[in-house]
Each structure stands twice: as C-alpha cells, then as structure tokens.
Amino acid sequence: MAASDDPVRNLAHDHSELNRQVLELSAIVAEHQALSPLVPALKDLREHMFLHFAREEEGLFPLVSEWIPELADQVLALVGAHDAVCGALARMIHAASAEAEVEPAAFQGLLARFQAAYGDHAKLEAELLRRADAALDAAQRAQLAELVRGL
DSSP, rough: OGGOOOOHHHHHHHHHHHHHHHHHHHHHHHSSSSSSSGHHHHHEEEEEEEHHHHHHIIIIIIHHHHHGGHHHHHHHHHHHHHHHHHHHHHHHHHHHTTTGGGGGHHHHHHHHHHHHHHHHHHHHHHHHHHHHHHOOOHHHHHHHHHHHTTT
C-alpha cells in the first residue's frame, strides 16, 4: 500500500494540517484586536477537526481497539481529549461571535485552554498513530482505508 493510500499515515498527515491551522489561529489572534475576524478561521478549524475526529472515532478507534487491545485505554483517553478540544473550540467560536460581551483577556484564556487541550491531544494521538502504524498489517490497513474512505 502506497504511503498516500495508507490510512494511518494519512491521519498523521491530516493532523499535521490541523497543527498548522492551530498555529495560524494563534497568529491571527495576535494580529487582531477585534474577535469577529477570527470567526471564519475558527469555523474552518472546527470543520476540519470534526472530519478528522470522525475518521478516527468511527474508523480508526474501533478497529484499533479490536485489533490492538492493549491500546483500548489510549483510545478512550483520545475520545475524551477530542471532547475537550471540541468544547474549547466551540466556546471560542461562541465568544468570538459575541465579542461585544467578551473581554479580550477572557478570550485569551479560552485560547490558552484550547491550545493546552489540543497540545495534550496531539501528543496522545501521535503516540497512538505510531503504535498503530507499527502493529497493523497490510490487510488491516486496507480494511481501515476502506472504512475511513466512506467517512
């Protein structure tokens, strides 16, 4: 299976794109005093994250839990991390959309919590993907690729 067809490596690459968007978001926040210009970037990040997380939670995670049972606890931790990241991102979108009611310092606090949750999540996910990459055989990768393609 070519690297571009490999579902584990594609998820890792997709996560690299999310990392880029999170860093870009920090730069956008630093450039603007107003919060409303952040809304499009936040919503774009949310859509990308939701798709990425759906591929993992509906494709990768159930199969990894079945095929590599010793990673089941790590999978559960990642599902919780996804919830924390999505919750923090949703709060930032709400705050930026209602900027008249939100102090910039309060938004900075939301951003810091989001970045911390995302950073913790990224470390957990990188480790899970590394271990799954080492453990999955070609047939499992093909099955995973087919499942993820449908999401």
